[in-house]
Amino acid sequence: MINLRKYILQASSVIGLMLFLSGCASYNDRILPYYKNVSAGNYKAAETELDKNSLIQKPRNRLLYLMEKGRISQLNGEYKNSNQYFNDADSMLEHGMTSAADEAVGALVNPMTQRYKGEDFEKFMIHYYKALNYMYLHNTEDAIVEARRISLQAQVQGDKFNNKDSRYSNDAFSLMLQGMLYESNNDVNNAFISYRNAAELYLKNPDKTYYGTTMPLGLQQDVIRTAMLNGFTTEADEFEKAFGMSNYVLPKPSEGGELILFWENGLAPVKTQVDLFFSLIRNNNGDLFFTDAAGGLVLPFNYSGDRNKVNTKSVESLRVAWxxxxxxxPYYSGAVVTNNQQQIPLEKAEDINELAFRTLQQRTLNEMGKVLSRLAVKKIAEYSVRAAAKDNNGNTNSLLEGIGYGIQLYSLLSEKADTRNWQTLPSYISYARIPLQKGENQISLTLKNSHGADETKTIKVNGTGRLQFYNYSSLR
Known part of the structure; x- marks a missing residue:
């Protein structure tokens, strides 16, 4: 029996060491060659790295693979292929990513073993890239379909929350894009509705900001302009007052139309893991709660068993990988757009960094409670097995004791935070609406790098009298 106990302990140690070594590396660490090539602008080499990476090829990471393939294909100028990948990703999200088996895997092991379901802002960004791809393929009809799907995405997001005003369930930038797409199709009525909806998200806050972005002046002008074009004089006057503008005059349309230039700068934040420690306590009413070391967080214990039989001593300390x-x-700190010696300011329209930090913060309490409950159940099971190993005479059942230690080691070393995210998204997106001359236009995008030097990118655009789009990525 002693040899059996020794064998179990040795086996548990080996399994634990394997789990520890495989669990130390974050998602970013394990796919780093791909991201390094993206940052260096080596997109073909990046795609090769992506296709040979075994981690992202796993079924649980299928959504991430499709989003990254869609992104890298667009960076390579392969717009049709890009949308094939994004459409597959979209289809996965539409059909649902949650199942009982998937939830069970997450409960028994850790969230990294579950299917990646995407961050809420990542789902909106799929529509952004798909719409641009359709415009580059001169497929305005499907771009408009994508514009409508932005509203459907917002509805799906909003349905998850009881209090929608305090949670990220819509995206101001996506609504701005929606308005631009409608405008490109000469649908100024729906364009106005989209611009208005975007503006109202900003106006809900006294400082007219939305997730780290100040309301762009361009959006304010678009709301008033499209209101006037629709003959909505009352609405135009109301927004002039709300924006602090007066006597806005409709600009004369440019002969060559306009270019909306999106500048995608930097790379999205990386997810890492931090360890937090909690204890299980029982209040005077017998209710069970988790509290952190500082006492700043108090979360209920969601437990379906007999709470009165729970020994809080068995859950004195829980390590949560979060x-x-x-x-x-970003390598570039700013940029200036010039066309025909006229400088056009770039305005920030979407701050992916801020969205990432704040949406994670919003869901922390809810998801932290689920993680703690999962860990506590494991801890209670371990304690029960170890307690059963000793009989009333003080004798020890080595098999049960060994299993108890095995559960303890497995629980400790299998715990791992979900560090996956779509990391080739930019840090933020800025935009400018540029008037064009008829015929060829040479537009200069001058970037200021981290050394204070300027780098200039020249973009040639043929002014056709219509609204056109262009996105430039500096993913460093």
Missing amino acids: PKYVAQT
């Missing part, structure tokens, strides 16, 4: 975002400082 995801944490770490921002990546």
Whole structure:
């Protein structure tokens, strides 16, 4: 029996060491060659790295693979292929990513073993890239379909929350894009509705900000302009007052139309793991709660068993592996757009960094409670087995004791935060609406790098009299 106990302990140690070594590396660490090539602008090499990476090829990471393939295909100028991948990702999200088996795996092991379901802002960004791809393929009809799907995405997001005003369930930038797409199709009525809806998200806050972004002046002008074009004089006057504008005059349309230039700068934040420690306590009413070492967090214990039989001593300390975002400082600190010696300011429209940090914060309490309950159940099981190993005479059942230690080691070393995210998204997106001349236009995008030097990118656009789109990525 002693040899059996020794064998169980040795086997548990080996399994634990394997779990520990495989669990130390974050998702970013294990797919780093791909991201390094993306950052260096080596998109073909990046795609090769992506296709040979065994981690992202796993079925549980299928959504991440499709989003990354869609992104890298667009960076390579392969817009049709890009949308094939994004459409597959979209289809996965539409059909649902949750199942009883998937939930069970997460409960028994850790969230990294579950299917990646995507961050809420990542789902909106799929529509952004799909719409641009359709416009580049001169498929305005499908781009408009994508514009409508932005509203459906917002509805799906909003249905998850009871209090929608305090949670990220819509996206101001996506609504701005929606308005631009409608406008490109000469649908100024729906364009106005989209711009208005975007503006109202900003106006809900006294400082007119939305997740780290100040309301762009361009959006304010778009709301008033499209209101006037629709003959909505009352609405135009109301928004002039709300924006602090007066006597807005409709601009004369440019002969060559306009270009909306999106500048995607930097890379999205990286998810890492932090360890937090909690204890299980019982209040005077007999209710069970988790509390952290500082006492700043108090969370209920969701337990379906007999709470009166729970020994809080068995759950004196729980280590929670929790995801944490770490921002990546962009290589370029600013940019200026010039066309025909006229400088056009770029305005920030979407702050992925801020969205990542704040949406994780919003769901922390709810998800932390689930994680703690899962860990506590494991801890209670371990304690029960170890307690059963000793009989009333003080004798020890080595088999049960060994199993108890095995459960303890497995629980400790299998705990791992979900550090996956779509990391080739930019840190933030800025935009400018550029008037075009008829015929060829040479637009200069001058970037200021981290050394203070300027780098200029020249973009040639043929002014056709219509609204056109262009996105430039500096993913460093």
